Amino acid sequence: MIRPIYFLLFLCIIALVFSNAYSQQNNQVTPYYPDHKEVCESYKRAEKLDTVLKKAVFKSYVIPHWQTGRNIFWYQNRLKDNNSEYILVDVAKGIKGKAFDHNKLAEALTKATGKGHNGNLLQINELDFSDDGKSLKIKEGEQWYECDLNTWTCKKIGNPDFVRYEPTRPLQRRRSRWMGPRRDSISPDKQWEAYIKDGNLFAKSLKGQEVIQFTKDGTAAKPYGEFSWSPDSKTLIAYRIDPKEEKEVHFVLSSEPGTTRGVLKSQKYAQPGDEFTTYEMYAFSMHDRKGLKIDAEKIDFFGAPELHWRKGNNRYFTYEKVDRGHQHFRVIEVDAQTGDTKNIIDEKTNTFIYEQRIYTRYLPETHEIVWITEKDGWRHIYLVDELTGKEMKQITKGNWVVRDIDSVDTKKREIWFRASGMNAGEDPYFIHYYRIGFDGNNLVSLTPERSNHSVTFSPDRSYYLDTYSQVNIPPVTLLKRTSDGKKIMEVERADVSALLASGVKLPEVFVAKGRDGKTDIWGVICRPSNMDPTRSYPVIENIYAGPQDSFVPKSFLPASEMQSMAELGFIVVQIDGMGTANRSKAFHDVCWHNLADAGLPDRILWMQAMAKKYPQADISRVGVYGTSAGGQNSTGALLFHPEFYKAAVSACRCHDNRVDKQWWNEQWMGFPVGKHYEEQSNVTNAAKLQGDLLLIVGESDMNVPPESTYRVVDALIKSNKDFDLLTIPGMGHSDGGPYGRRKKRDFFVKHLLKAEPPSRNR
Structure with missing residues (x-):
């Protein structure tokens, strides 16, 4: 006879089994809220991943040292x-x-x-x-x-005659416009020396006593300067300059060793809307000792340009002009004898032209320009006749993106380049390497494997090493022949056995539709190594929505801060939303006058799709963190989407785009500074704060002025809002360093897991 107590226990066990089975069958999970012991164990796992397991992958990358x-x-x-x-x-x-x-x-x-x-x-x-x-x-x-x-x-x-070949160094480098052109006061024929005296332009003979005064209207306030010679020494180009003093920003270092007072530091720092020095171009003839003003607009951005003189006829040269506001780019030809100009390339857009990715390569022997533009909606290569400005050929074409040009072979008339999105059915951000003829024919894929690639060439470019991987597929390095891309041998295959034996989960790639219901949004998911499929975990997004690039990792990611944070009991994700680069022009244009958007609508839809597929993702508890632009984005997530994001950690960011550096913010927010700057400011919108916020700032940040964070702090205090602030003495532009990262983890454990982090004081 069965005793009643055992019978009841039996019924309870049966009910529990059926209940668990029903819950799993119907994707019902219970929220994960760890006790203190579990929290302490999770921190140990995270620390192990930060230290020991960070070095648990071997043979992952081959850096070749070629013998001369x-x-x-x-x-x-x-x-x-x-x-x-x-x-x-x-x-x-x-x-x-x-x-x-x-x-x-x-x-x-x-x-x-x-x-x-x-x-x-x-x-x-x-x-x-x-x-x-x-x-x-x-x-x-x-x-x-x-x-x-x-x-x-x-x-x-003794030191041998030994020159190391650097395989990762670009074969053909491009100078930044901010660097300015190379100049020499001595004429190429070594007959004359140009100089400025009392604001005016002079040239003196190096073979005799003759001195030429070209100008008389220059002053100390508006001098001539930035001169350069034509290759045949017959023409001197100079500019009438209207200088504008660059304003300063300031910060105080509170804890400098050996001091008892704060140390004031200042630096010149142009902000959006500030005045720039302008340049008017003049040409001065060594033949008749006269000058003429070039029929061109003042240069009000970047300073005096680099000149490209026509080979065989130094009467003509071209220069590039990027208009302030980033909506107009030109290659302008100048007739140095008449002062007449004409546009060889003239590109305009209603949104922006991404200045840092404007590519022009001048081919003086054939009077051609290799030019990259997004004018057809995708970033592609064109060939332009430098003499007429006529577009000779669109070399690449399609719904994919040229990422960069590695080299231009003028003898074989080939272009070697990197691109992404050409291969259907794979991650559109994977970088592949190609070469193609100037005529757009004979496209050769050097890296067909379905992965993200990194290539280095032998010194004579006859061979190359191709290392490829995905975030969850370890690297393989192949040696290939350049002429036909044929594999010669497998050089190395990464050893990840020690990492996998630890139980660490590799990231998962996840794709969902964006706000238009059509465009794929790509991201990655990191999970705790001990994740219980019957529990649901808070989601934390690692955000950086800066429009200058895309940021979700594509190569093998065995250990990362995201995975370390996941070990604490979170599902950590990273996503590239609309407004970031390396997709179509339309995808990128979402950021225009719209940095507050930060792709957040796409990110929210992506996480909702993830939670629909994986009920272990608890999107009622979503945190977000970011540094620099990501700091602006993470605070903005709480201000503009409090219905979704519940906690944020924001480090060293410009919370108001009027306070940050001019060149970055005007690129995306435009010029002149309009009302939209104020409307999208985290300072202006601070009163909207809901949820939990931790702000981190380094007091000596020379990238983004610290007052950007303090202005948000001021606005939050005036709005009677609760928040946390961590100021780190002496630290520059950073996520807070080891201490800041620890406080970030503690913050999310406390606010999303409702648990107490380990006390370091006991």
Whole structure:
């Protein structure tokens, strides 16, 4: 006979089993609220990921050290317990092996230097093998040694004639417009020297006593200057300058060592709407000693431009003009004899032209310009006739994006470039490498594998190393032949066994539709390693909506701050919403006059779609954090979308775009400074705050003035709002450093998990 108490217990167990089964079948989960013991354990897991597990991936990237004049390279593999190995690859033979006997070399170096060496712990930055492979030169500290690989003896030598090839260095660099052109006061024919005296332009003979005074109307207040010579020394270009003093911003360092008072620091810092120095262009002839004003608008942005003189006829030159407000870009041709001008390239837009990604490459031999523009709605390459301004060819075309040009081969008339979005069915942000003819034909994909790629070439570009991965797929490095992209050998495959053995979850890529119901929005999800599928976890978004780029990682992400935070009991996500770069022009244009938008409508829809698929994501408890532009975005999330975001941590950001640097904010918010600047300010909207907010600011931030944060603080106090503020003495533009990151984690644990973080004072 069954006792009643056991019968009741049996019924309870059956009910519990069926209840759990029903809950799982119907995706019912219970919110995760940890007790203090669970919180302490989660912090230990996060700390482990920040330290030990951060180094648990091996052989993840190959940095080749090519040997001069030979298709041979060596590289270093990082191994377990801080060990290293050095591998030598013979490209022609397609083989690889240990570069040397590590233990024997360590013994030889120990004898030569008098310092102990361990063969597994060698740290070599400079290494050069002899042509016959029987010896090598190695740098130990500041001293070079030559080591015989037969006798295993090393001797001191002087610095060898050794030039390291940098495979990651761009083959063809472009100068920033902010740098200004290169100038020389001495004429190319070494006959004249130009100079400024009392605000006027002069030239004096280097072969005699003659002095030419070209101008008389220059003054100290409005001088001539920024002069440059034509290649044939017959023309001198100079500018009448109307200088404007750049205003300063200030901050006080409270805790400088050896002081008992705060130290005032100031720096020149242009803000949106500030006046800029202007330049009027003049041409001065060495033939008749006369000058003429060029028929062109004043240059009111970036300063005096770099000049591109026509090869074979120095009567003409071109220069680039980006109008303030970023809505008009021109390549202007100047006739230095008449002062007449004409536009070779003339691009206008109703939104913005992204100045930092304007690409022009001048080909003087053929009088052509390689130009990248988004005028058809996508970023593509065009070929322009420099003599007529006629567009000769749209070289690339389609609903995808040219990310950058690596090199232009004028002899083969080929362009080597990077692009994303060309391959249907894959992440449109994956970078692939290509080459194409000037005529738009013979497109060759050098990296067809479905992943994000990073390529480095051999010195003669006959071979290249292609490392590719995805956020949750470890890197593979292949050696390929440039002529046809054929694989020669697999060089390395990352070893992630130690990481996976720890139980850490790799990120998941997730895609959902944006606000238009059509456009794919891409992001990643990081989960706790011990996530219980029957529990729901708060969601925290790592946000950075700066329009200058896209920010969701695409390459292998074994350890990150997001994963460390996830270990505390959160689902942490990162998303690229509309308004960020590297998609269509229309996708990017969402940010125009609209930085407060920050893609937040797309981000909210993305997280709602994630929660629909994964009920473990509790979007009734959503936090958000960000640094710099992300700091502005995270505070804005609470102000403009309090129905969704409940807690935010915001570090060192411009909360009012009128307070931040001119060049960044006018690029997206436009010029002149209009009412929309004020309407979108976090300062103006501070009274709307709902939810929990932690503001972090470094008192010596030279990127974004600290008063940007303090103005929000002032507005919040005046609105009688509750918030937390962390000011870090001496710190610059940062997320708060180790202490700030710890306080960020504690803040979310307290406000989203309703738990007390571990006390560091006990």
